[in-house]
Amino acid sequence: MKAIRRFTVRPVLPEPLRPLSDLARNLRWSWHTETQELFRAADPEGRRPSDTDPVRLLGTVPAARLAELAGDQHFMRRLAEVSEDLREYLGGPRWYQNQLAQGAELPAAIAYFSPEFGVTAALPQYSGGLGILAGDHLKAASDLGVPLIGVGLLYRHGYFRQSLSRDGWQQEHYPVLDPNELPLTLLREADGTPSRVVLALPGGRSLYASIWQAQVGRVPLLLLDSDVEENAPGERDVTDRLYGGGSDHRLLQEMLLGIGGVRAVRTYCRLTGHADPEVFHTNEGHAGFLGLERIRELSEKGLDFDAALEVVRAGAVFTTHTPVPAGIDRFDRQLVARHFGDDGELPGVGAEKILRLGMETYDGGEPGLFNMAVMGLRLAQRANGVSTLHGAVSREMFSGLWPGFDPSEVPITSVTNGVHAPTWVAPEVLRLGAGARDTTGDGPAGHLDAVPDREIWDLRRGLREQLVAEVRRRLHASWRGRGAGTAELGWIDGVLDPDVLTIGFARRVPSYKRLTLMLHDRDRLRELLLHPTHPIQIVVAGKAHPADDGGKRLIQELVRFADDPRVRHRIVFLPDYGMGMARKLYPGCDVWLNNPLRPLEACGTSGMKAALNGCLNLSVRDGWWDEWFGPDFGWAIPTADGSATDEERRDELEANALYALIEDRVAPRFYDRNAEDLPERWIEMVRSTLADLGPKVLAGRMVREYVERLYAPAARSRRALEPAAARDLAAWKTRVRAAWPQVTVDHVEATADTVVGGSAELGSTLALRVRIALGGLDPEDVEVQVVAGRVDSGDAIAEARTFPLKPAGGHDLEDRWLYEGPLALDRTGPYGYTVRVLPAHPLLASGAELGLVAVPNASTADGGGMLLR
Numbered sequence: 131m132k133a134i135r136r137f138t139v140r141p142v143l144p145e146p147l148r149p150l151s152d153l154a155r156n157l158r159w160s161w162h163t164e165t166q167e168l169f170r171a172a173d174p175e176g177r178r179p180s181d182t183d184p185v186r187l188l189g190t191v192p193a194a195r196l197a198e199l200a201g202d203q204h205f206m207r208r209l210a211e212v213s214e215d216l217r218e219y220l221g222g223p224r225w226y227q228n229q230l231a232q233g234a235e236l237p238a239a240i241a242y243f244s245p246e247f248g249v250t251a252a253l254p255q256y257s258g259g260l261g262i263l264a265g266d267h268l269k270a271a272s273d274l275g276v277p278l279i280g281v282g283l284l285y286r287h288g289y290f291r292q293s294l295s296r297d298g299w300q301q302e303h304y305p306v307l308d309p310n311e312l313p314l315t316l317l318r319e320a321d322g323t324p325s326r327v328v329l330a331l332p333g334g335r336s337l338y339a340s341i342w343q344a345q346v347g348r349v350p351l352l353l354l355d356s357d358v359e360e361n362a363p364g365e366r367d368v369t370d371r372l373y374g375g376g377s378d379h380r381l382l383q384e385m386l387l388g389i390g391g392v393r394a395v396r397t398y399c400r401l402t403g404h405a406d407p408e409v410f411h412t413n414e415g416h417a418g419f420l421g422l423e424r425i426r427e428l429s430e431k432g433l434d435f436d437a438a439l440e441v442v443r444a445g446a447v448f449t450t451h452t453p454v455p456a457g458i459d460r461f462d463r464q465l466v467a468r469h470f471g472d473d474g475e476l477p478g479v480g481a482e483k484i485l486r487l488g489m490e491t492y493d494g495g496e497p498g499l500f501n502m503a504v505m506g507l508r509l510a511q512r513a514n515g516v517s518t519l520h521g522a523v524s525r526e527m528f529s530g531l532w533p534g535f536d537p538s539e540v541p542i543t544s545v546t547n548g549v550h551a552p553t554w555v556a557p558e559v560l561r562l563g564a565g566a567r568d569t570t571g572d573g574p575a576g577h578l579d580a581v582p583d584r585e586i587w588d589l590r591r592g593l594r595e596q597l598v599a600e601v602r603r604r605l606h607a608s609w610r611g612r613g614a615g616t617a618e619l620g621w622i623d624g625v626l627d628p629d630v631l632t633i634g635f636a637r638r639v640p641s642y643k644r645l646t647l648m649l650h651d652r653d654r655l656r657e658l659l660l661h662p663t664h665p666i667q668i669v670v671a672g673k674a675h676p677a678d679d680g681g682k683r684l685i686q687e688l689v690r691f692a693d694d695p696r697v698r699h700r701i702v703f704l705p706d707y708g709m710g711m712a713r714k715l716y717p718g719c720d721v722w723l724n725n726p727l728r729p730l731e732a733c734g735t736s737g738m739k740a741a742l743n744g745c746l747n748l749s750v751r752d753g754w755w756d757e758w759f760g761p762d763f764g765w766a767i768p769t770a771d772g773s774a775t776d777e778e779r780r781d782e783l784e785a786n787a788l789y790a791l792i793e794d795r796v797a798p799r800f801y802d803r804n805a806e807d808l809p810e811r812w813i814e815m816v817r818s819t820l821a822d823l824g825p826k827v828l829a830g831r832m833v834r835e836y837v838e839r840l841y842a843p844a845a846r847s848r849r850a851l852e853p854a855a856a857r858d859l860a861a862w863k864t865r866v867r868a869a870w871p872q873v874t875v876d877h878v879e880a881t882a883d884t885v886v887g888g889s890a891e892l893g894s895t896l897a898l899r900v901r902i903a904l905g906g907l908d909p910e911d912v913e914v915q916v917v918a919g920r921v922d923s924g925d926a927i928a929e930a931r932t933f934p935l936k937p938a939g940g941h942d943l944e945d946r947w948l949y950e951g952p953l954a955l956d957r958t959g960p961y962g963y964t965v966r967v968l969p970a971h972p973l974l975a976s977g978a979e980l981g982l983v984a985v986p987n988a989s990t991a992d993g994g995g996m997l998l999r
Contacts (some may be wrong), residue, residue: 338625492530597718872905
C-alpha cells in the first residue's frame with residue numbers, strides 16, 4: 131500500500147551529541163577521514179562504508195544507541211576533537227588569507243556557476259567529469275580559504291541510475307531525491323519563510339525557485355529548485371533531471387541557473403552578510419545568462435547597456451570544457467528572443483542586443499542559432515581551456531570570433547584541471563605517507579624515498595584485493611538485476627585475481643572516448659587476458675547519455691564480450707558508475723587506460739585520480755597526459771593523427787599499438803620480479819608517479835592558478851571600471867569600431883646596411899618606417915607593431931614575436947602618421963616580418979580583445995621576407 135504523503139522524521143540528538151549535526155551538515159566529512167570514522171563508530175550496525183551519508187545514517191540510529199553514545203567517554207572525546215578541528219578549519223587563516231596579509235590584491239568573493247556539482251555520492255547532482263571537476267574546485271577552494279560561492283541547480287531525479295538488461299542494454303532509472311533527506315538546508319528569510327527567486331516567462335507567467343544550501347567546508351553551494359508550490363506543473367519540472375528534456379526545457383534550466391543563480395547569490399549575501407562577489411566564473415556555457423542578469427542590475431543603477439557590458443566583462447571568467455562544436459548548447463534564435471524583452475526577462479533591454487551576444491557571426495557559423503559558448507566568451511574578458519592542448523584546440527575552434535588574428539593569439543588561455551587529493555587518495559596510501567594531500571598548497575605530504583619497495587608493493591596488492599572484493603559484490607548485484615538466479619552465479623567468486631595486472635577504464639561513453647577500441651581484435655584481446663604467464667584483467671564502467679543509442683550499443687557490445695564464459699573472470703563491466711565506485715576503482719587498478727580520439731579529450735581527470743594512488747597511466751597523449759606524460763609515469767599510446775585516411779583505419783592502427791604496448795612493455799614489466807618477488811622497475815614507476823606527477827595534478831594547484839592568473843586580474847579590472855570609466859570605455863570602443871574601416875597601413879619600408887640581395891647577416895638591424903592612416907583616431911588609440919619570425923614555404927610566420935613601433939612625427943593633411951623602430955635580426959634561416967595596427971586602451975586585457983586588426987595589403991611594402999645567414 132502506497133503512502134498518500136511523504137515526509138522526513140529527523141532524529142532528536144541528546145544535547146551532548148548536538149555537534150554531530152554540524153559535522154553531518156558540512157560536506158567536509160566527505161573528504162575528512164577522521165569525521166567519517168567518527169560516524170562509522172556511531173553506526174549501530176558498524177558495517178556501512180566509511181563514506182556513508184551521515185545525515186541518512188543519523189536517521190537510522192535508535193534513541194537507545196544515541197543515549198549510549200552520549201555516555202561513552204571515548205566517543206565524546208573523539209567528537210570534541212573532530213568538532214574542534216572543523217571549527218579551526220572553518221575559521222582559521224589559510225593560503226588565501228595569508229596572501230591577503232602579504233598585500234596581494236584579491237577579490238572579496240568569487241561566484242562559481244556550474245550546471246552540475248560532484249561533491250559526494252550522497253548528493254548525486256553530477257553526470258561526469260564536468261561535475262566532478264566543479265566539486266573538486268569547491269573543495270580545493272575551501273582548503274585554500276578562497277571565498278567562493280558555488281551556484282547550481284537541484285535536480286530532483288539527479289542524472290540517472292544505470293542498470294543492464296539481460297542482453298546488456300543500458301536501462302535508466304530516476305529515483306526521486308527528497309532534499310530533506312540530503313545534506314542540505316533551505317535558505318530562509320528573517321521571518322522564517324523560504325527564500326525565493328523569480329523569473330518572468332512569456333505570457334505573464336513566472337518561474338519560482340527555492341534555494342537549498344550545501345556547505346562544502348568553507349564554501350556555500352547554492353542549488354536552485356523549481357519544485358515549489360507557486361509553480362504550475364510545467365515550471366515545477368524545470369529542475370527535474372540533469373541534461374534532460376528538449377530545447378525549451380534546457381533553455382529554462384540555463385536561464386534559471388544563470389539569471390536565477392545571480393539572484394540567489396544576492397539573496398544569500400543579503401541574509402548572511404557574505405561579501406558580494408567581485409568575480410563571476412562561468413564553468414562551461416550553460417550558466418552564460420548570468421552576464422545578462424548582471425547587465426540588468428547595472429542598468430537599474432543608471433548604466434546603459436554598453437557601459438554595463440564592459441563592467442560585466444571585466445569581472446567575468448569563462449571556462450570552456452568542450453573541444454568540439456557539437457558539445458556546445460545552441461538554441462534557436464527565436465526561442466531565445468521569445469524569453470527576453472518586455473514580455474519576458476530583462477524588460478527594457480532589446481532582444482536584439484541579447485541575441486547579438488550569442489550569434490555565430492564568423493565564417494561557417496549558423497546565424498539562426500544562439501550559441502551559449504559564444505555568449506560566454508563575449509561576456510567575459512578572460513577565458514580558458516582546461517589543459518594546455520585544449521587551450522590550443524579552443525583557440526583554433528573559436529578563432530572566428532577574432533578575425534585577422536592567428537589562432538595562437540586568440541585570447542583564450544589554459545588552466546590545466548586538477549583533482550582533490552583528500553577525496554580521491556585511498557586512506558592506505560595516505561597512511562603510507564605517499565599521498566599528496568595539498569590541503570594548504572604545500573604539495574606532497576610524505577617522502578617516498580624512505581618507503582621500502584616491499585611496503586609499496588604490499589600496499590598495491592592490498593588495494594587490488596579490495597577492488598576484487600568490490601567488483602565481485604557489484605557484479606553479483608548486477609547479474610541479479612539482469613534476472614540471474616543465485617544458482618547461476620557461483621562463477622563470480624572466481625572473477626578477477628588480486629595477483630593479476632589490473633587495468634581500469636571508466637568514464638562517460640560518447641563515441642570519441644572509444645569504449646570498445648579494446649575489442650577491435652577480440653582474439654588478440656583474449657590472448658592478453660588469458661596469457662599463461664603475463665595475464666591481464668580489465669574493469670570497465672561508464673554511462674551513456676539516455677538519448678545516445680550509439681553509446682548504449684557500445685556498452686552492450688562490451689558487456690556481451692565480458693559475458694563470454696571464456697573471459698568473464700578476466701574482464702567485467704560494472705553498471706552505475708559514480709563517485710562511490712570510483713573511490714574503490716582508482717586505487718585498486720595498476721594501470722589506467724584512456725584512448726580517446728585525439729584531440730577530443732579536453733582534460734580527462736580520471737587518470738589524475740588514479741595517479742594519486744600510484745596507478746600508472748596508459749593513454750593517448752590527449753588532455754593533461756599530453757602535457758605531463760613521462761616514461762616514469764606510464765605509457766603513451768601512439769596515435770595515427772596524420773596517417774589514417776578514415777576513422778576505421780585509425781582505430782585499427784591505434785588498437786594494434788595498444789595491444790603491442792600491453793603485450794611487449796606493460797605486462798612484462800609488471801611480472802618482471804627480482805629474487806624477493808618484487809617488480810623493481812614497476813615499483814620505481816609507482817614511486818615516481820606518487821612523488822613527481824602527484825603534485826602537478828592537484829586541484830589546489832589548479833585553484834591557485836585560477837586565483838593568481840584569472841580571479842585577481844578580473845577583480846582589478848572590475849574595480850577600475852567605476853561608472854564614469856565604464857561609460858568612457860564603451861564610448862571609446864564605439865568610436866574605434868566606427869573608425870576602424872579607415873585604419874590602414876599605407877607604406878612600409880626597411881633599410882639595413884648589411885642587406886645584400888634579399889639576405890642579411892645575423893645580428894644586423896633593420897630600420898623600419900611605416901605610414902599609417904588612423905581614420906580620425908589618435909595615436910593613443912592604437913598600437914603599431916612589427917610581427918617577425920621564421921617563415922614557412924607559404925610565407926606564414928611561425929614562432930612570431932611582436933615589437934612596438936613609435937610615432938615619429940605628426941600627421942599630414944591626409945591624416946597619415948609616421949611610425950619608426952628597429953628590428954634586430956637574431957635568428958638564422960628564412961625570416962619575415964609584417965606590420966599591423968591594433969586598438970590600444972589601458973583597460974583592455976589584450977590587443978586582440980576587440981577582434982580588430984589592420985595589416986598591409988600586397989602593394990604596401992617595398993620588400994618581403996629575408997633569408998638570414
